[in-house]
Amino acid sequence: MSLHGVRIAGTGSCLPERVVTNADLEKRLDTSDEWIRSRTGIGERRWASEDEATSDFAIPAGRRALEAAGCDPADVDFVICATLTPDMPMPSTAGLIQRGLNLEKAGGFDLSSACAGFVHALTVGTNYVRTGSAKNVLVVGAETMTKVLDHSDRATAVIFADGAGAALLQPAPAGESDVLASRYGLRGDDEVLLLKGGGSRYPTTHESVDEKLHLIFMEGRATFRFAVKTFASLITETCDDAGIAPQDLKLIVPHQVNMRIIEAACTRAKVSTDKCFLNIETVGNTSAASVPIALDDAVRAGKLERGDLVLMLAFGGGLSWSSILLRW
Ligand SMILES: CC(C)(COP(=O)(O)OP(=O)(O)OC[C@H]1O[C@@H](n2cnc3c(N)ncnc32)[C@H](O)[C@@H]1OP(=O)(O)O)[C@@H](O)C(=O)NCCC(=O)NCCS
Numbered sequence: 001m002s003l004h005g006v007r008i009a010g011t012g013s014c015l016p017e018r019v020v021t022n023a024d025l026e027k028r029l030d031t032s033d034e035w036i037r038s039r040t041g042i043g044e045r046r047w048a049s050e051d052e053a054t055s056d057f058a059i060p061a062g063r064r065a066l067e068a069a070g071c072d073p074a075d076v077d078f079v080i081c082a083t084l085t086p087d088m089p090m091p092s093t094a095g096l097i098q099r100g101l102n103l104e105k106a107g108g109f110d111l112s113s114a115c116a117g118f119v120h121a122l123t124v125g126t127n128y129v130r131t132g133s134a135k136n137v138l139v140v141g142a143e144t145m146t147k148v149l150d151h152s153d154r155a156t157a158v159i160f161a162d163g164a165g166a167a168l169l170q171p172a173p174a175g176e177s178d179v180l181a182s183r184y185g186l187r188g189d190d191e192v193l194l195l196k197g198g199g200s201r202y203p204t205t206h207e208s209v210d211e212k213l214h215l216i217f218m219e220g221r222a223t224f225r226f227a228v229k230t231f232a233s234l235i236t237e238t239c240d241d242a243g244i245a246p247q248d249l250k251l252i253v254p255h256q257v258n259m260r261i262i263e264a265a266c267t268r269a270k271v272s273t274d275k276c277f278l279n280i281e282t283v284g285n286t287s288a289a290s291v292p293i294a295l296d297d298a299v300r301a302g303k304l305e306r307g308d309l310v311l312m313l314a315f316g317g318g319l320s321w322s323s324i325l326l327r328w
Helices: 022-028 033-040 054-069 093-100 114-130 206-210 220-242 259-269 287-300
Strands: 005-014 019-021 044-046 078-082 107-111 137-144 162-172 178-186 251-254 309-316 320-327
Touching: 005 054, 005 114, 005 178, 005 287, 019 022, 022 033, 033 259, 044 162, 054 093, 054 137, 054 162, 054 287, 078 093, 078 114, 093 107, 093 137, 107 114, 114 137, 114 162, 114 178, 114 287, 114 309, 114 320, 137 287, 162 287, 178 220, 220 259, 220 309, 220 320, 251 287, 287 309
Parallel strands: 078 107, 078 137, 251 309
Antiparallel strands: 005 162, 019 044, 137 162, 178 320, 309 320
16 A cells, blocks of 8 residues: 655634633632743633533634635545544534534544544544545544533633634645654553543433532642653654654644643753744643644744644643654
């Protein structure tokens, strides 16, 4: 089987209109702008309104990626939506995107891997294109984290946010744009980053809701240690696999997890934080939507030209992690 090259032909994103500043959070939680900025790097974030759901952001993000690529919705072969906050378990959010964008012939599915979901989905999507199984693959990362946040838990309520980003993949001539390396990992863990309720182990009951099992639980310090170590290894190991040095990268588009984690990981991997594209200050941590929203911002800011080496990486609940190094 011969492999094609693959390129990101267009990107798009969509954020909720409602801006929530640190000052807004000071009014409802025992926290401060100074604490949030110094511990996370976040100044404000976007939160969905009560009647908005994940597909309300996923569909416009997908539409913008198709428009940027000049791709007719009728030509999309496959759609993958990475999310841990689907509109509902069934139908899939990919199905809602298919209907919302009128992707007449597309197949698709949701991919669940928490914050690492979009980068995993991008790797899966590039493999559809490289092997010739599909030509136009729309990959979306979308979340409404505020629907699964414990709004009285100051450690998580200040970090997570809502939105969606998307990328359209297409074949590229051999030797031009392509995937140079990708990494992945999984360490089954039910202590560090959890959302236990609503599945078959803890079905939704009055008791499960009283115990807040339908909301995110995070062990902050363990998450911090896991994130720094994983982030740094993904940089060095993915670059090693591709036979390049981290200094050769034009841009790193990391999960916008938390500024202290990003800085500590870059120091550990001996790469300048300046290599990272950052929008966490205004967007916050949008889980699976974080990398594609940042990628779209980077593209629209003119940060990438064809031929540049760009590394995307993410990690989170599972615990799981993923990276992909592209020649743009
Ligand atoms: C959450 C995090 C910022 C907390 O910072 P920390 O220095 O580890 O702080 P600790 O958890 O030890 O808590 C220190 C104190 O700050 C308090 N604190 C937590 N959140 C706070 C907030 N928003 N405002 C003010 N104080 C807060 C804690 O209650 C604790 O108080 P105590 O000492 O009286 O018990 C940090 O653990 C972290 O960044 N973890 C990773 C989170 C993340 O990125 N998650 C996303 C993964 S995808």
